[in-house]
Amino acid sequence: MPLAPDPTPWAFPHHSTWDPDDDLVALGADLEAGTLLTAYGLGLFPMPVTLEREELGWFSPVERGVLPLAGMKVSRSLRRAARTFEIRVDTAFDEVVAGCGSPDRPDGWITPDFARAYGRLHRLGWAHSVEAWRDGRLAGGLYGVCIGGLFAGESMFHRERDASKVALLGLVDLLADEHAERRVLDVQWQTPHLATLGVVRRSRAEYLEQLAVALRLPPPAGLGMDD
Structure with missing residues (x-):
């Protein structure tokens, strides 16, 4: 069975607050195992994005x-x-x-x-x-x-x-x-x-x-x- 990682200290925004026209729904947090598993369970996945600087983006595609x-x-x-x-x-x-x-x-x-x-x-x-x-x-x-x-x-x-x-x-x-x-x-x-x-x-x-x-x-x- 998989091993449980340490829980994430980050709180992702609830899906009711996500922009209905934007695939990108959050910025920041980290790539620790607990954060990743929490995000996937919420329907999110990470990719780097460059705005004013490179940041960690969390995506939930509209489609x-x-x-x-x-x-x-x-x-x-x-x-x-x-x-x-x-x-x-x-x-x-x-x-x-x-x-x-x-x-x-x-x-x-x-x-x-x-x-x-x-x-x-x-x-x-x-x-x-x-x-x-x-x-x-x-x-x-x-x-x-x-x-x-x-x-x-x-x-x-x-x-x-x-x-x-x-x-x-x-x-x-x-x-x-x-x-x-x-x-x-x-x-x-x-x-x-x-x-x-x-x-x-x-x-x-x-x-x-x-x-x-x-x-x-x-x-x-x-x-x-x-x-």
Whole structure:
């Protein structure tokens, strides 16, 4: 079972006070494990933002990107590609985060502080990587935070074609248990690429309602959290 971190000293604003037209709802706080878990439980996630200076921003998109577990679009070519990879869980977490945070990637936001913070969450049992391996090499993967029936996907990367999509397919398979219809696979925003994989938009109110249900579910056994 995951280890409970120290509680956060910060208080996030209630969702009734959030700007209905702005994805950014708060600034400040820290990246300690207790703060992160509190935020995810409230429907928030962190990213650095630059206003007058760089600050820690907390986001709850007005239109949230969610992948229904029964709705992932798997092409024949992706299904064929999946057979050429091996899916592993939590065998290379730090390497996956480093791949997602590569300085070569455009619009990168995973700073060393973020990498360390999610590494701490991983060692406490709350953050996980799903990895696509080929011939003994890490070809791609994703990482995110799992709380009950919520998997909050943070980022994904690939070194070989289709590897990140295969890792996402592997995650969907891991989450597809008897609670699948009520689990939430959160991907933050719907991008054109994610839309081709079945990601849909949910209003903030819909997402928070689904989140409240998901948080009451047991974690998925496939992530090694069923003890």
